[in-house]
Amino acid sequence: MQPQPTRPYHHGDLRAALLRAAVEAIGRAGPAAMSLREVARRAGVSHAAAAYHFGDKAGLLTAVAAQGYRMLTQELQNARDARRGFLEVGVAYVRFAVSHRAQFEVMYRPELYRLDDAEVRQARATAAVLLYGTATPNAEQLAAGAAAWSLVHGLATLWLNGNLPEQLGNDPEEITRIVAAYLSIPGANDSHQRRR
Amino acid sequence: MQPQPTRPYHHGDLRAALLRAAVEAIGRAGPAAMSLREVARRAGVSHAAAAYHFGDKAGLLTAVAAQGYRMLTQELQNARDARRGFLEVGVAYVRFAVSHRAQFEVMYRPELYRLDDAEVRQARATAAVLLYGTATPNAEQLAAGAAAWSLVHGLATLWLNGNLPEQLGNDPEEITRIVAAYLSIPGANDSHQRRR
C-alpha cells in the first residue's frame, strides 16, 4: 500500500511529504498541539529525519508559514487582477484564512517560527504590497489599508475561533461582504462593492 | 524576603500566586511556551500543586482566560459609562489587548483552554453584550457590531504581532482612532468620534 510503487527509499520527496503531514496535523489540533514526532510518524520516518530537513520544529513551522504567505499572495493577486473591486481582495483574504486555516494560524503566531527567515520576509513583504494596494503608500493609503486589513483579519480570526454570532450565517465570504459594507475608504472605487 | 512575614505554609494563596506566575510566564514567551512546571517553580511549589488547584494545564489557562474576560468586561463597561462615544469602547478594547497581552492571547486561542467552562462562558457573554451595545441586537446591530469588533480585534492582533507598518506610529490607542475613522456605523452617534 505504498503511495509509490517502488519508492526510491531515500523517500525521494520527504520534505514535501513532511510539510503536507504538518499542515494536516495542524488542521486537526492547532499549531501548538502539533508534534514533530507525530508528523514524522505519519510520514513513516523517524523524527530525526524531520529535524534533518527543517533543522528543528520552528524550522518546519517556518516552512509552513512561508508556504502560506506564498499562497496568500497568489490568491490576493488573483482577486486584484479580477478587477471586481477592492472588496473582493478582502473576501479573498478571508477565504484564504478559512480554506487554509493551518497555514493562516501559523502565519500569525510569529513566536512559533522564524519571522526573520529570508523566504518568509520576502513573501510577507509581497503580500503587504497587495494589501495596501501600492508599494509606496502615503499616510492616507497606509491608514486606509490598515483599516481594511484589520477588518478582514479580525473577521477571519473571530470566525475561525467561533466568536461570531451564528445569526450572521455560516458563509464567511458572505459575512465579509456584509461587514465590509461598514467600511468607507474615500479613495476606493465603491462601484463594485454593492453589486448584487 | 518572603512576601508574607510568616506565611501559613500551606502557602495561603497559592492559586492566586500561580495565576500571577502564569500570566507573567505567558507575557515572556507566549502561551504555547508556558510550562506548568516552570510556573510552579516560580511560585516555589511542585508542579503537582498546580495540578491540584487547576486540574491540568488547560485548567490553568482556563482561569487565565476567565480572568481576562472579566477584566475586559470591566474596561469596556468603564469606557461605555464614560459616554465619550462608541469609538472609545473600541479604543478600550485595543488598550486591554496591549496592556493585558497574556490574557488576551489566551482568550483567543480556545484550543488551549476549556471554552465550555461555566465561568468563561458567562464572562464571554457579558463582554459580547458590551461589544454589540445591546443584549438583543437586531440584524443591523449585529452586522455593525461584528464590523466594529472585527476592526478592533484585527487591529489589536496585528499590532501585537508587529504586522502594522511603523509609519502609523507606536501608540496603539491613537492608531485605533485613526483607523476606526474609516468605519461608518449608521446608528452610532458620531458626535464624539472626531473631537480632538
Added chain:
DNA sequence: AACTGGATCTAACCAGTGGAAAGATAATCT
C-alpha cells in the same frame, strides 16, 4: 567495477514536560 564523498535517514540518548497515584503534612471540625 571499485572507491569515495556527500546526502539522507535511523537508533539511541538526553533533559524537560504534563499527568496520575500514593503518601506526607497542615488546617479544621467535632
Added chain:
DNA sequence: AGATTATCTTTCCACTGGTTAGATCCAGTT
C-alpha cells in the same frame, strides 16, 4: 484529643524536541 479534609510533595510514566554517532544509499570519478 481524635478524625476528617485540604493542600502539597515524591515518584513514576509516556511523550516531546534536540543531539550525536552511525547506517544506508546515491552520484561521480577513476
